Amino acid sequence: MLNLNQRENKLFFEELSLEFLAQQYGTPSYLYSAAHLDKKVQSFVAAFAGYPTTICYAVKASSNLNLLKRIFSQGIGADTVSLGEIKRALKSGCPPEKIVFSGVGKSGKELKEAVRAGIKSINIESLFELELLGQIAQNSGQKVAIAIRVNLDIEAPTHDKIATGSALTKFGVALEDLDSLRDLLRRYPNLQLKGFACHLGSQIKVFDPIKTAGRKLSEIIKKYIADGFDIEFIDLGGGLGISYQENEKAPSIKDWAHALIEVASSLNLELVIEPGRSLVADAGILISSVLGIKKTKAKNFLVIDAAMNDLMRPTLYEAYHHISCDLKDKHGSHDALYDVVGPVCETGDYIAIDRILPDNIQAGDLVAIHTAGAYGASMASNYNSRLLLPEILVDGDQSQLIRARQTYEHMWANEIDL
Ligand code: LLP
Numbered sequence: 001m002l003n004l005n006q007r008e009n010k011l012f013f014e015e016l017s018l019e020f021l022a023q024q025y026g027t028p029s030y031l032y033s034a035a036h037l038d039k040k041v042q043s044f045v046a047a048f049a050g051y052p053t054t055i056c057y058a059v060k061a062s063s064n065l066n067l068l069k070r071i072f073s074q075g076i077g078a079d080t081v082s083l084g085e086i087k088r089a090l091k092s093g094c095p096p097e098k099i100v101f102s103g104v105g106k107s108g109k110e111l112k113e114a115v116r117a118g119i120k121s122i123n124i125e126s127l128f129e130l131e132l133l134g135q136i137a138q139n140s141g142q143k144v145a146i147a148i149r150v151n152l153d154i155e156a157p158t159h160d161k162i163a164t165g166s167a168l169t170k171f172g173v174a175l176e177d178l179d180s181l182r183d184l185l186r187r188y189p190n191l192q193l194k195g196f197a198c199h200l201g202s203q204i205k206v207f208d209p210i211k212t213a214g215r216k217l218s219e220i221i222k223k224y225i226a227d228g229f230d231i232e233f234i235d236l237g238g239g240l241g242i243s244y245q246e247n248e249k250a251p252s253i254k255d256w257a258h259a260l261i262e263v264a265s266s267l268n269l270e271l272v273i274e275p276g277r278s279l280v281a282d283a284g285i286l287i288s289s290v291l292g293i294k295k296t297k298a299k300n301f302l303v304i305d306a307a308m309n310d311l312m313r314p315t316l317y318e319a320y321h322h323i324s325c326d327l328k329d330k331h332g333s334h335d336a337l338y339d340v341v342g343p344v345c346e347t348g349d350y351i352a353i354d355r356i357l358p359d360n361i362q363a364g365d366l367v368a369i370h371t372a373g374a375y376g377a378s379m380a381s382n383y384n385s386r387l388l389l390p391e392i393l394v395d396g397d398q399s400q401l402i403r404a405r406q407t408y409e410h411m412w413a414n415e416i417d418l
Pocket of ligand 1: 061079103162199201202203237239240274276277278313374375
């Protein structure tokens with residue numbers, strides 16, 4: 001974590017101490033480093049600068065309006081998966097012509113609104129969606145730009161729950177449906193097929209799958225071009241893996257760009273990419289206070305005030321998030337093994353299992369849970385009637401609340417008190 005560092009036995013996030021930030025905003029809270037986010041955006045822009053590319057940030061990874069504004073103001077577009085995300089993108093200044101809309105279950109209402117907004121592409125994932133959109137386009141009299149997201153039946157090594165490339169997953173149009181799809185397309189002249197898309201999954205740390213995908217998709221595209229379709233772009237999705245642990249190797253943005261550009265340039269098509277995690281994960285941490293320590297014969301439990309409803313990843317994907325401690329006891333310590341758990345009433349409520357932490361950690365100390373900028377706040381819930389957390393943007397020695405801690409009144413605002 002680039003912007004979290006130890007100075008005189010204290011943890012600092014950019015130029016502010018965690019102690020100060022915790023006092024100011026309370027815990028648990030999500031913190032984002034403006035410097036790190038900007039740096040990541042610039043790395044993406046630089047890596048793809050030599051080739052016509054639309055970088056569409058996957059809004060689902062972290063969707064706070066202020067973070068989006070910051071990302072879009074630097075020329076990045078949006079990959080969206082619901083009307084809510086399209087609205088967030090537009091509200092944060094993303095031009096419609098840089099928005100792509102993916103997803104296996106877009107409703108008629110969502111499709112109509114996407115057509116009205118005039119976005120870059122609606123990425124079709126089934127025959128039924130093509131028919132629905134075809135009718136909507138016909139009724140509106142508008143031309144609608146679409147891409148076909150193809151399920152290329154490629155398995156990429158990652159956690160099962162975030163692998164989307166195999167034929168056993170719900171994503172994309174099946175290879176065997178591509179002929180029927182072409183015939184259907186001819187019935188809807190208002191649908192303009194501009195591109196082809198694929199997305200193999202998330203947290204992928206090898207290149208072979210995307211290279212195979214590039215080859216397979218290129219063959220399909222060439223056939224469509226030979227059939228007279230005027231294809232403009234190839235969308236190779238997101239999925240670039242990152243390093244959550246010190247010794248975990250992940251590809252560089254540059255090498256990823258090189259592999260993707262090779263595919264697009266061999267077809268002479270514009271490249272579209274949809275990075276989420278790789279753009280924002282490292283920019284965020286979750287800070288939490290130690291509530292107490294329970295030492296039993298079997299285990300040491302470090303009970304903190306953040307829980308699975310705040311950060312789902314450990315329990316949902318057995319994901320590793322590194323933890324740093326800001327200790328009040330500055331004297332020497334030894335290693336001890338802890339389960340880091342939250343207050344939620346589920347055995348699966350943990351942030352880490354069997355984690356080595358200092359044995360002098362005590363109630364009131366702070367912990368920083370690393371790499372929480374992607375799929376952290378955006379996946380949080382009110383489970384156990386716990387309030388959604390505040391989000392804070394830290395910029396040098398300045399900090400700004402970009403989302404207030406939810407209030408109890410907000411939590412039950414839509415419930416009807418009969
Ligand atoms: N494009 C599409 C169509 C996607 O479904 C996704 C992620 C992305 C792009 C962005 O992928 P990324 O670059 O972030 O890998 N909640 C899980 C990750 C779910 C990813 C869902 N789709 C996690 O916390 O690991």
